[in-house]
Amino acid sequence: MSKSVSERLKANIxxxxxxxxxxxxxxIEGVRDFEVLALRDSIPEYLSQMAxxxxxKIDRTEARKVLDREASARVGQRHxxxxxxxxNYTINQLIMExxxxxxxxxxxxxKEEVLNPTQRELIICSIEQAVNDAATEFSDRLNGQTKxxxxxxxxxxxxSYSVSHDLRAPLRSMDGFSDLLLEKYSLKLNDEAKGYLxxxxxxxxxxxxxxxxxxxxxxxxxTELIREQVDISFTANHIIKRMMRLGPDRVVKFEVAPACxxxxxxxxxxxxxxxxxxxxWKYTSQKPVTKISVGCESGSDGKVxxxxxxxxxxxxxxxxxxxxxxHRLHSVKEYxxxxxxxxxxxxxxDRHGGKVWVESFxxxxxxxKFTLGTQK
Amino acid sequence: MSHNPVPFNNxxxxxxxxxxxxxxxxxxxxxxxxxxxAQIDISVVRDGKEALDYLFYQGVxxxxxxxxxxxxxxxxxxxxxxxxxxxxxxxxxxxxxxIIPIVIFSxxxxxxxxxxxxxxxxxxxxxxxxxxxxxxxxxNQVLNYWxxxxxxxxxxxxxxx
Numbered sequence: 001m002s003k004s005v006s007e008r009l010k011a012n013i014x015x016x017x018x019x020x021x022x023x024x025x026x027x028i029e030g031v032r033d034f035e036v037l038a039l040r041d042s043i044p045e046y047l048s049q050m051a052x053x054x055x056x057k058i059d060r061t062e063a064r065k066v067l068d069r070e071a072s073a074r075v076g077q078r079h080x081x082x083x084x085x086x087x088n089y090t091i092n093q094l095i096m097e098x099x100x101x102x103x104x105x106x107x108x109x110x111k112e113e114v115l116n117p118t119q120r121e122l123i124i125c126s127i128e129q130a131v132n133d134a135a136t137e138f139s140d141r142l143n144g145q146t147k148x149x150x151x152x153x154x155x156x157x158x159x160s161y162s163v164s165h166d167l168r169a170p171l172r173s174m175d176g177f178s179d180l181l182l183e184k185y186s187l188k189l190n191d192e193a194k195g196y197l198x199x200x201x202x203x204x205x206x207x208x209x210x211x212x213x214x215x216x217x218x219x220x221x222x223t224e225l226i227r228e229q230v231d232i233s234f235t236a237n238h239i240i241k242r243m244m245r246l247g248p249d250r251v252v253k254f255e256v257a258p259a260c261x262x263x264x265x266x267x268x269x270x271x272x273x274x275x276x277x278x279x280x281w282k283y284t285s286q287k288p289v290t291k292i293s294v295g296c297e298s299g300s301d302g303k304v305x306x307x308x309x310x311x312x313x314x315x316x317x318x319x320x321x322x323x324x325x326x327h328r329l330h331s332v333k334e335y336x337x338x339x340x341x342x343x344x345x346x347x348x349x350d351r352h353g354g355k356v357w358v359e360s361f362x363x364x365x366x367x368x369k370f371t372l373g374t375q376k
Numbered sequence: 377m378s379h380n381p382v383p384f385n386n387x388x389x390x391x392x393x394x395x396x397x398x399x400x401x402x403x404x405x406x407x408x409x410x411x412x413x414a415q416i417d418i419s420v421v422r423d424g425k426e427a428l429d430y431l432f433y434q435g436v437x438x439x440x441x442x443x444x445x446x447x448x449x450x451x452x453x454x455x456x457x458x459x460x461x462x463x464x465x466x467x468x469x470x471x472x473x474x475i476i477p478i479v480i481f482s483x484x485x486x487x488x489x490x491x492x493x494x495x496x497x498x499x500x501x502x503x504x505x506x507x508x509x510x511x512x513x514x515x516n517q518v519l520n521y522w523x524x525x526x527x528x529x530x531x532x533x534x535x536x537x
Contacts, residue, residue, distance in 0.1 A: 165454055165483040171506045173400035179508035180407060208506035
C-alpha cells in the first residue's frame with residue numbers, strides 16, 4: 001500500500017522548501033534576497049502541521065482541530081509580524097508567497113499520486129487560513145507603526161513649537177540688551193567694548209537664523225503633502241523680484257521660461273524655489289552681472305526643472321556633500337548662510353518622490369536640477 | 377533713533393495694556409515705548425488671568441481707578457494661567473472691550489498660532505524679531521498705525537444702539 005498523504009507531505013518538506021524558494025525568487029518582483037521571504041523560517045513547521053491535519057492516523061477530535069487551528073494561526077501571525085518589520089515589504093508579496101507555496105505543495109504531492117478532493121480541500125483551506133492570519137497580523141502591525149509614527153510626529157510638533165518660542169526668547173534678550181548698551185551707554189564704552197557687543201549681536205542673529213532654518217527643515221518633513229497645479233515660473237518671478245528690491249544696486253539678468261507648471265505642494269515649492277534662487281543670488285554676488293535663469297525641460301523621468309546661475313560654482317567632487325545639513329563649501333565669511341537650505345531642498349524633492357542634482361564647475365556657474373515624481 | 381512725523385491729535389494721550397510674562401521682553405518693549413514721541417500710559421500684566429481681571433475690573437483689579445479702557449492691547453500668546461487665545465476670545469465677547477485693537481506679539485511662526493489668533497479676533501499678528509533694531513521698528517510702526525493713524529468712533533455713538 002502506498003504511503004499516506006500526510007507521510008508523503010512530511011517526507012517532501014525539503015523538496016517543497018527548495019522548489020518554493022526557487023519559484024518565489026523568480027516570480028515575485030523585487031525579491032532578490034532569500035532573506036526577504038516571509039515563509040522561509042516557518043514553512044517546515046507549518047507543513048508538518050498541515051501533514052498532521054491530513055493524517056488519518058491522528059484522531060481528529062474537535063479539541064484536536066481547535067489545537068491545530070491555533071497552532072496554524074500562530075504560524076500565520078508570526079509571518080505577518082516578521083514581515084511587518086521588513087522594510088518595503090508589501091501585502092501582495094506576502095500573498096504571492098503563499099500562493100506559490102500552495103502550487104508547490106500540489107505539484108510535489110501530485111507528482112507521485114493524485115490528491116482526492118477532500119485532501120485538496122484541506123490543503124487549500126489550511127493555506128487560505130494561514131494567508132488570512134498572516135495578512136491580518138501584517139496590517140495590524142503596520143497600523144500600529146503608523147500610529148506610533150503619528151504620535152512621534154505630534155511630539156516633534158510640540159518640540160519644534162517650543163524650540164521656535166523658547167530658544168528665540170533668550171536670543172532676543174542678548175541682542176536687545178547689547179543694543180541698548182550700545183545706544184544708551186555709547187559714551188561710556190570704548191571701541192573695543194562696542195566691538196564685543198556687536199559680536200554678541202551678530203551671533204544672536206545668526207543663531208536665530210539657524211533656528212528658523214531648522215524649523216523650516218523640520219516643517220518640510222512633517223506637513224502633509226498636497227499636490228495641486230503649481231506655476232513654478234510665477235513663483236520664481238515673485239521671488240526674484242523681491243530679491244531685486246533688496247539688492248537694487250546689483251545688475252541682474254533674470255530669465256524665467258513661461259508656463260513651467262508642476263503637480264506639487266504649493267507651500268513646499270515656494271520654500272524650494274526660495275532656497276534655490278536665494279542660493280543663486282548669493283553665489284553670484286561677486287559677479288559684475290548676475291545671470292539667473294529658471295526653466296523646465298522634458299527628461300526621461302518626466303519634467304526636469306532647473307535654476308541656473310553664473311556664480312562662483314564649485315568642484316563637482318564635493319557635489320554629494322552639498323545636500324547634507326550644515327555642510328558648506330564656502331566660508332561663512334565669504335558667503336553667509338546656515339548650510340540648511342539645500343538639505344531642505346533635498347527633503348522637499350524627496351517628499352515629492354523626485355530627484356535633485358547639481359551641475360557645476362569652479363567659476364563657471366551652477367545649475368540645480370530637480371524632478372518632482374508622478375509628472376507627466 | 378528718528379521717527380517720521382505722525383499726526384497726533386489725541387490730547388488725552390494713549391493707554392496701552394501690555395500682556396507679557398517674559399520680563400526681558402517687557403523691559404525691551406518698555407525701552408522702545410520710552411523713545412516714542414508721544415505720551416503713553418502703559419500697564420503691564422504678566423498672565424492671562426491678570427489681563428482679564430485688569431480689563432474687567434475683577435480680582436486684584438476690582439478697585440482699579442480711574443476706569444479706563446486701553447486704546448491698544450499688545451499681547452504674547454504663550455502666557456501663564458489663561459492662554460492668550462482664550463484671553464482674546466473673552467475680550468471680544470465683552471461689550472466693554474470688544475473693539476479694542478489687539479496686536480499679538482509672539483515668538484511663534486506656526487500657522488496654528490497665527491490662524492487661531494485671527495480667528496479669536498486679533499487685529500494683527502507680529503512675530504517678535506530677534507534683531508532689536510527691527511524689534512524697535514516693529515513696535516514703532518504698530519504704535520503709529522494703531523494710535524495715530526487708525527480712527528475709532530466715540531463711546532457715545534456706540535451707546536445709541
